Amino acid sequence: xxxxxxxxxxxxxxxxxxxxxxxxxxxxxxxILNAPRRGNWDDQFDAEAxxxxxxxxxxxxxxxxxxxxxxxxxxxxxxxxxSSGGWPTVNTQQKLEMGVADPAVQQLRQRLIISGDLxxxxxxxxxxxxxxxxxxxxxxxRHGLPSDGAVGxxxxxxxxxxxxxxxxxxxxxxxxxxxxxxxxxxxxxxxxIPAAYxxxxxxxxxxxxxxxxxxxxxxxxxxxxxxIYEVILNPYWTAPRSIIQKDxxxxxxxxxxxxxxxxxxLFDGNxxxxxxxxxxxxxxxxxxLMFRQDPGKINAMSSTKINFHNEHQVYMHDTPQQGLFNKxxxxxxxxxxxxxxxxxxxxxxxxDTPGWSRSQMExxxxxxxxxxxxxxxxxxxxxxxxxxxxxxxxVVQFRDDIYQKDGATELALQTNYNQEGGxxxxxxxxxx
Numbered sequence: 001x002x003x004x005x006x007x008x009x010x011x012x013x014x015x016x017x018x019x020x021x022x023x024x025x026x027x028x029x030x031x032i033l034n035a036p037r038r039g040n041w042d043d044q045f046d047a048e049a050x051x052x053x054x055x056x057x058x059x060x061x062x063x064x065x066x067x068x069x070x071x072x073x074x075x076x077x078x079x080x081x082x083s084s085g086g087w088p089t090v091n092t093q094q095k096l097e098m099g100v101a102d103p104a105v106q107q108l109r110q111r112l113i114i115s116g117d118l119x120x121x122x123x124x125x126x127x128x129x130x131x132x133x134x135x136x137x138x139x140x141x142r143h144g145l146p147s148d149g150a151v152g153x154x155x156x157x158x159x160x161x162x163x164x165x166x167x168x169x170x171x172x173x174x175x176x177x178x179x180x181x182x183x184x185x186x187x188x189x190x191x192x193i194p195a196a197y198x199x200x201x202x203x204x205x206x207x208x209x210x211x212x213x214x215x216x217x218x219x220x221x222x223x224x225x226x227x228i229y230e231v232i233l234n235p236y237w238t239a240p241r242s243i244i245q246k247d248x249x250x251x252x253x254x255x256x257x258x259x260x261x262x263x264x265x266l267f268d269g270n271x272x273x274x275x276x277x278x279x280x281x282x283x284x285x286x287x288x289l290m291f292r293q294d295p296g297k298i299n300a301m302s303s304t305k306i307n308f309h310n311e312h313q314v315y316m317h318d319t320p321q322q323g324l325f326n327k328x329x330x331x332x333x334x335x336x337x338x339x340x341x342x343x344x345x346x347x348x349x350x351x352d353t354p355g356w357s358r359s360q361m362e363x364x365x366x367x368x369x370x371x372x373x374x375x376x377x378x379x380x381x382x383x384x385x386x387x388x389x390x391x392x393x394x395v396v397q398f399r400d401d402i403y404q405k406d407g408a409t410e411l412a413l414q415t416n417y418n419q420e421g422g423x424x425x426x427x428x429x430x431x432x
Contacts, residue, residue: 059206060391061199063180063190063382070390071174077396078167086163087114096151100128108132108151111159112139144195144399146328154328158398161410166388169398172406173388180384188380189228189345191316191337193221194387194399196330198316198339200348210345213319213330213338220403221335223385226308227378231346233364233371234295235305239264240313243334244286252281263294295370303365304342306349308381316381318342331402337383352376387411 060066081087090096090111092104105126112118118135133149140147143158151159190199191212198210215221239248251258259266259276266274267290279287293299302318316337324332325340339345343361350356353376364371387406390396401411 058391058395061190061201061204061206062192062384062386062389062391063177063184063201064204064391067389067391068174068177068181070394071170071177071388073394074390074396075167075170075174078163078170081114081163082167087111090151090156090159092151092156096128098128098130098133098149101126102128105132108136108159112136114163115139117142142395142397144397165408165410166398168408169388169401169406169411170390170396173386176384176386177389180382184382185380188382189349191221191381191383192399193223193383193385194402195397198337198345200345202348207348208341208344210342211325211330211340213324213333215333215335216331217403219334221333221337221383222310222312222314224310224312224383226310226381228306228308228349228381229375229378230307231349231373231375232305232307233303233346233361233373234368235299235301235317236295236370237293237300237305239291239293240334241286244291248291249281249286252276252279256281259291262298263296264291265294266291295368304346306339306342306346316342316345349375349379 088107088110090104090107092102094100094102094104096102096105096108103126105128106124108128109118109122109124109132112132112135113120113122113124117139118131122131122135136151136155137147137149139159140149140155143155145155145158184201187200187202190201191197191214192199193214196212196214198212199206200208200210248258248264256276258264266276266279266287268274269288274287274289279289298320300317300319302320304318306316308315312335314336316339319338322340324330324338343358343365346361347358350361350373353373356373385403385405387399387401388397401408404412
C-alpha cells in the first residue's frame with residue numbers, strides 16, 4: 001500500500017494553492033501560446049507548464065460576495081459533465097508520475113481534460129509528460145493534496161470520486177454557503193474545518209491564511225459563530241475534564257512523574273495547590289481538581305491563546321509541535337484549533353488595540369509573563385464545515401468529508417487512516 005507519509009510537504013503551499021477553472025485555464029494557455037516573445041521554444045513552454053502549475057494564489061475568501069454565484073456556476077458545469085457521462089475511472093496498480101508510459105495515463109488525461117485541469121490540446125496519449133504533471137499538480141492543489149505531480153493512493157482516490165458524487169457535494173455545500181451569505185463584518189476569522197485552514201478576512205479580501213490542526217473524528221471541532229475578545233500571551237493551560245479523565249489519569253498510572261515533568265500543577269476549589277502524591281490515580285473517576293500547566297516552551301499552547309465566547313470550551317492556540325503543520329492529515333486535536341504562524345494572526349487581531357505592536361508582543365512573549373489582552377473591538381469568528389466551494393476566480397475546490405457530513409462514503413478519503421492509525425491521545429495538549 002502506498003505510504004501516506006510520502007505525501008508530507010509544506011502545509012502552507014497546498015492549503016493556499018489555487019487552480020484556474022476550465023475557461024480561465026484555456027485563456028491562460030492561449031495567452032502564453034500567442035505571446036510575441038515566446039519564439040519557437042515549445043519544449044521550454046512544456047517545462048514551464050509543470051513549474052508554474054500551483055503558482056496562482058487567490059485572496060478571495062470562501063465567504064466572499066461572489067462565492068454563492070460562483071458555486072452555482074460550478075454546479076451548472078458539473079451538471080453538464082454528469083449529463084455527458086461523467087469522467088472515466090483511472091485504473092492503475094502503479095504510481096503514475098513523470099516519464100511513465102502506461103494505458104492508465106490515457107484515462108488520466110481524459111479525466112483531467114473533463115474536469116478542466118488539462119487543456120484538450122494536450123491530447124490523450126499514454127505518456128506522462130510535463131503537461132500531465134502540471135495538470136495533476138493543479139488537481140492536487142484543488143483537492144488539498146500535496147502538489148507533487150504524482151498519482152499515488154490518495155490522489156487516485158480523489159480522481160476516482162464519480163462526477164455525480166462531486167455534483168452532490170457542491171449542492172450540499174451551496175446550502176451551507178447560503179446560510180453564511182449575510183454581512184459577516186469588516187474583519188472576521190473563518191476556520192474551515194475539513195480544509196484545516198484559517199482565513200483572516202478584511203474588507204472582502206483574505207489578509208492572511210493559516211494552516212490549522214483541527215479536531216479528530218472522535219473529538220470534532222464544533223461548527224460555531226462567535227467573537228474573539230481576547231489574546232493571551234504566555235497562557236496557562238487548564239486541562240478540560242474530558243482530557244483529565246481519558247488521558248491524564250492513564251498517563252499518571254504509567255508514569256507518576258508525568259505532571260511534574262510537564263509543569264502541570266493541581267489546585268483545589270480554594271486555589272490551594274495539591275500534591276500529586278495525595279491523589280489516587282487508580283480511581284475510576286478523576287479528582288475534582290484543576291490541572292493547570294505553567295507558561296513556557298513546553299506549554300500545550302506555547303506562546304498564544306485566542307479566546308472567543310462559546311459553550312464548547314474550545315479556543316485557538318499556538319503549539320510547541322510545529323512539525324505537525326507539515327502533515328497531510330491535520331485532524332488530530334481534541335476540538336481546539338492550533339494555528340500555524342499564530343503571531344501573525346495575533347498582530348492582525350490586535351492592530352486596532354493600542355499599545356500592541358509586533359515588537360511589543362514579541363517582547364512580552366520573551367518575558368514569559370502571563371498577559372491577557374482584551375481586543376479594543378471584538379472580531380467575529382466562524383468555525384465552518386465547507387468541503388466544496390468556488391470563489392469568484394472560478395477555482396473549484398474540494399476537500400475530504402472528514403466528519404462524514406456530506407452523505408457519501410467516497411468523500412471521506414482520510415477517515416480510515418484516522419480511525420486505524422490516529423493516536424488515542426492528543427499529543428499536542430499532552431506532551432510526553
